[in-house]
Amino acid sequence: MTPLRTLVLAAGLTVPLLAHADWLVGVAGPFTGQYASAGDQIKKGAEAAAADINAKGGVLGQKIKLEYGDDACDPKQAVAVANALVNKKVQFVHGHWCSSSTIPASDIYNDADILMATVSTNPQVTERGLKNIFRIMGRDDQQGSVIGQWIASKFKDKKVAVLDDKSAYGKGLADEIAKAMKAAGKEPVLRESITAGEKDYSGIVTRLKNAGVDVLAYGGYHTEVALLLRQADQVGLPLVVVGGDTMTNSELVTAAGQLADRVYFTFTPDPRKNPQAAPIVERFRAAKIEPEGYVLYAYAALQLFEQAVTQAGGVERAKLEPVLRRGKFDTAIGTLEFDEKGDLKKPAFAVYKWTGGSYDYAE
Amino acid sequence: MGYALQQLINGLTLGATYGLIAIGYTMVYGIIGMINFAHGEIYMIGAFLSVLTYVLCTALGLGPTPLVLLAMLFVSIAFTALYGWAVERIAYRPLRGAPRLAPLISAIGMSIFLQNYVQLTQGARIKSVPPLWQGSLSLWSADDFPVTIGWTQLTVVVVTLIVMTGFAWMITRTAFGRQQRACEQDPKMAALLGIDVDRTISLTFIIGAALAAVAGMMAVLQYGVIDFTIGFIAGIKAFTAAVLGGIGSIPGAMLGGLLIGLVEAFWSAYLSPEYKDVATFSILVLVLLFRPTGLLGKPDVEKV
Numbered sequence: 001m002t003p004l005r006t007l008v009l010a011a012g013l014t015v016p017l018l019a020h021a022d023w024l025v026g027v028a029g030p031f032t033g034q035y036a037s038a039g040d041q042i043k044k045g046a047e048a049a050a051a052d053i054n055a056k057g058g059v060l061g062q063k064i065k066l067e068y069g070d071d072a073c074d075p076k077q078a079v080a081v082a083n084a085l086v087n088k089k090v091q092f093v094h095g096h097w098c099s100s101s102t103i104p105a106s107d108i109y110n111d112a113d114i115l116m117a118t119v120s121t122n123p124q125v126t127e128r129g130l131k132n133i134f135r136i137m138g139r140d141d142q143q144g145s146v147i148g149q150w151i152a153s154k155f156k157d158k159k160v161a162v163l164d165d166k167s168a169y170g171k172g173l174a175d176e177i178a179k180a181m182k183a184a185g186k187e188p189v190l191r192e193s194i195t196a197g198e199k200d201y202s203g204i205v206t207r208l209k210n211a212g213v214d215v216l217a218y219g220g221y222h223t224e225v226a227l228l229l230r231q232a233d234q235v236g237l238p239l240v241v242v243g244g245d246t247m248t249n250s251e252l253v254t255a256a257g258q259l260a261d262r263v264y265f266t267f268t269p270d271p272r273k274n275p276q277a278a279p280i281v282e283r284f285r286a287a288k289i290e291p292e293g294y295v296l297y298a299y300a301a302l303q304l305f306e307q308a309v310t311q312a313g314g315v316e317r318a319k320l321e322p323v324l325r326r327g328k329f330d331t332a333i334g335t336l337e338f339d340e341k342g343d344l345k346k347p348a349f350a351v352y353k354w355t356g357g358s359y360d361y362a363e
Numbered sequence: 364m365g366y367a368l369q370q371l372i373n374g375l376t377l378g379a380t381y382g383l384i385a386i387g388y389t390m391v392y393g394i395i396g397m398i399n400f401a402h403g404e405i406y407m408i409g410a411f412l413s414v415l416t417y418v419l420c421t422a423l424g425l426g427p428t429p430l431v432l433l434a435m436l437f438v439s440i441a442f443t444a445l446y447g448w449a450v451e452r453i454a455y456r457p458l459r460g461a462p463r464l465a466p467l468i469s470a471i472g473m474s475i476f477l478q479n480y481v482q483l484t485q486g487a488r489i490k491s492v493p494p495l496w497q498g499s500l501s502l503w504s505a506d507d508f509p510v511t512i513g514w515t516q517l518t519v520v521v522v523t524l525i526v527m528t529g530f531a532w533m534i535t536r537t538a539f540g541r542q543q544r545a546c547e548q549d550p551k552m553a554a555l556l557g558i559d560v561d562r563t564i565s566l567t568f569i570i571g572a573a574l575a576a577v578a579g580m581m582a583v584l585q586y587g588v589i590d591f592t593i594g595f596i597a598g599i600k601a602f603t604a605a606v607l608g609g610i611g612s613i614p615g616a617m618l619g620g621l622l623i624g625l626v627e628a629f630w631s632a633y634l635s636p637e638y639k640d641v642a643t644f645s646i647l648v649l650v651l652l653f654r655p656t657g658l659l660g661k662p663d664v665e666k667v
Contacts, residue, residue: 032487034590072487166637193637199586199593202373203631203639210366210508223489223588230587234513235369236499255588257493 022065023058023315025050025305026085026114027298028095028105033072034197034223037251038097043068044289045298046094052283059306060313071105073098082108090114091315094301097294099125099140100168106133113317115324117301119294121245122172126341132317134324134338136300136331138347140169143244143266144176144219146349150266151177151217151242152184158214161190163204163228165220170196173244174219181217189213196224202231209237218243225263226255233259240264248293253357264362266349271296271333280332300331307331365508370632371625372502376516376585378624379523383578384601385608385616386530387447387571393547393611394567397463400470401450403598404477405572408446409579410589411481413439414490417583427495435583436522439576446477447572451565459561474594481591489590492583519581526577527617530570534613543567547611596640603647609660618658 027046031039050064058064067090069081078101085093086108093109096102099122106125109116110132118125119137126133151160160181164174171193178188189211194204205228208216218225218241225241232239240262241247247265256263272281272291280299284291291299307329312319329336337345353362384406391399413435420431454469499511512520534540545553546563554560582597583589604623608615623643630642650657 032482034489036486036488192635195637195640197592198596199582199588200373200377200627201636202377203370203628204636206366206369206373206628207632207636209369226491227586227588230494231513233494233497234499234511234516235373236501236509236511251489251491254493255489255491258497259494 022063023092023305023309024065024067024088024090025302026067026069026088026090026093026095028069028071028078028081028085028093028101029097030073030101031068031070033074035073035098035221035249037249038246038294039070041292041294042094042097042298044284045291045295046302048280048284048287048289048295049299049302052280053302053306059309064302064305069095071096071098071101073101075100075104078102078105079108081105085109086112086114092116092305092309094118094298094305096120098167098169099172102133103128103168106130115317115320117304119297119301120169122168124168124172126343131321131342133342134304135343136297136304136333136336137245137268137344138349139343140172140219140244141176142347143349144173145180146266146351147173147217147242147244148177148180148186149184150351151215152181152186155215155240156186159189159212160186160215160217161192161208161211161213162188162217162219163190164193164218165196165224166193167196167220169244169246170218170220172219174217177217177219188217194220194224196220199227200231201228202235204228205232205237205239206235208232208239209235213237213239215240215242217241221246222249222252223255226252226260229256229259229262238262247354248352248359250292250357253354260354261356263354264351265353265359266351268333269348269350270352270361271300274332274334276330276334277332296332300333300336303331304329304336365503365510366632367629368503368510369508370628372510372512372516374625374628375621376519376624377627378604378621379519380578380581380585380597380620381601381604381623382617382620383523383526383574383581384597385604385620386613387575388602388605389608389610389613389616390543390567390571392605393613394543394550394564395455395466397455397466397470398602398610399450399568399571400467400598401454401473401477402571402575403594403596403601404474404481405443405447405450405594406575406579406582406597406601407589407591407594408477408481409439409443409572409576410583410593411485411490411579411591412442412576413580413583414492414589417492432495432584436577436580439580440573443576443579444569444573447568447575448565450572451568455564455568456561478591478594485591487591489588491589492587494587495584515584519585522577522581526574530574531613533570539563539566600643603643605657607646607650607657609657612657612659612661615657615659 029039071078082105093116099120102120164170242264253260312323351362416435416438454473458466499513503510604619608619630639
């Protein structure tokens with residue numbers, strides 16, 4: 001120890017000296033591209049959480065600084081973003097959003113010993129044996145089985161088709177929905193895939209009409225659902241769509257208009273209705289931000305970081321990983337506990353329905 | 364039967380848009396012997412301009428009345444034509460007489476530039492317009508499958524028919540049409556006879572862009588969801604349509620567009636919708652291999 005350092009220690013100035021550095025937290029997601037509105041929600045949530053934590057004096061006396069990485073939901077770009085974040089020496093990552101981005105990126109964070117909290121729902125995210133991933137949302141197989149069972153009981157006498165967009169998320173979800181439906185004794189009349197990013201789906205909706213389909217279970221993102229609904233309407237098919245958590249996006253309503261009222265989807269029980277989240281929700285609304293969709297998840301990811309680092313006394317993987325694995329964390333989205341794989345011990349899903357531009361629990 | 368008829372309607376609506384874009388490719392090829400690779404981007408710009416006009420009209424408190432639709436159409440045509448003109452002025456005219464590869468590459472550069480320009484100025488997020496009118500017209504319900512045509516589909520078909528008729532009249536009956544065809548056959552001779560070839564080429568680009576703008580507006584009406592990348596795939600498909608019909612032949616472009624639309628509709632009707640693009644592009648490969656002049660194209664006679 002140098003004499004100067006000793007002097008500083010003796011003067012009790014260690015805290016300001018340490019606080020000079022910031023915690024660097026990476027936030028990765030689609031900030032541009034088709035799914036940029038989800039990226040926006042993540043940004044809003046993360047920014048508010050960092051501001052709130054920093055206002056209370058930060059974590060272990062250090063402030064949180066956010067470093068954004070835009071993957072545009074493209075797996076190749078996600079790898080580049082992950083490398084860039086590692087080079088910038090981030091100490092924790094919230095992201096990515098699309099499963100197909102999270103999967104390749106997580107290997108890079110794992111090699112760099114960076115822990116991450118993600119909302120991606122494809123089972124493969126945590127099934128590959130990586131120990132650095134903590135998923136703060138349910139999995140497609142859990143979500144898919146909730147949707148499948150719900151369809152089997154709600155639409156007992158209707159014809160149901162299952163469609164996906166060939167993405168890791170969409171196909172994973174649709175496969176699970178079909179499996180759960182079959183297990184509940186409800187056979188899908190059609191199981192097909194479409195190509196995301198196209199505009200004309202009149203061929204497939206006519207096919208659905210020909211098969212007499214009333215209900216479409218869809219694994220994929222909201223843009224294609226809007227197109228499917230509009231084109232189904234044109235061939236005179238009053239299609240009802242049941243999808244996953246991506247349908248929380250209000251762009252669905254802009255693009256589909258009143259037809260959005262035919263969309264059901266599963267999402268975790270609305271975190272906005274969580275009593276623990278009430279003061280946070282109020283602060284968001286005071287700042288004219290509606291904490292919809294992924295906003296509170298991003299907020300919770302940073303709360304998770306704050307509490308785990310405080311308990312562990314540092315951000316090194318050897319200290320932080322066991323704390324996250326065994327701890328119990330109170331966040332804006334409820335109390336989080338993780339299993340060995342890094343999945344939530346008690347994920348819950350509820351079925352919602354869009355009505356007149358806002359969504360609420362469905363019957 | 365009803366099912367096939369419904370898919371026929373879907374295919375024709377889709378093909379109408381491809382045909383409108385394909386005319387732009389084929390006209391430019393006819394007159395300067397080049398594929399205008401920026402043409403798909405011109406279509407995308409047409410779509411963006413009609414969305415912008417719609418948003419502007421809504422902000423002024425105007426609902427989706429026929430007047431607003433006309434405004435969308437004309438604003439989009441006017442400004443897109445300007446872009447078409449600029450593409451020719453910047454990427455083609457300085458390279459007139461240069462080796463064929465040079466304007467090809469400058470057109471690809473133009474395409475990349477336009478795409479990024481729209482991304483930067485309009486943002487990367489999708490732009491959407493709610494369905495302007497819903498519902499459909501019932502055509503036939505004798506079968507077990509009632510055939511309907513959506514109101515927007517009907518609009519697309521009717522507008523395309525009107526625009527194409529007007530366009531065919533212009534090419535075959537007006538002074539400009541004669542000049543355009545003369546320049547296509549032999550630009551040097553046309554110039555000797557007092558035709559301003561540069562001006563005719565400019566006008567060809569402008570008209571191609573105007574037709575692409577109509578296609579863009581139709582896409583907005585029909586699908587309502589656009590982003591800055593839509594020009595690429597639509598452009599390549601329209602290019603396929605132009606090649607199928609016979610590049611350089613205007614009726615060929617219309618025919619090719621309709622055929623590509625029908626192939627896509629029937630492929631996703633009876634085979635796998637996953638692979639409909641594979642079907643489209645297989646046609647491109649097969650036509651280039653076995654009938655490079657396309658269905659209605661004339662073989663290129665090498666002049667000695």
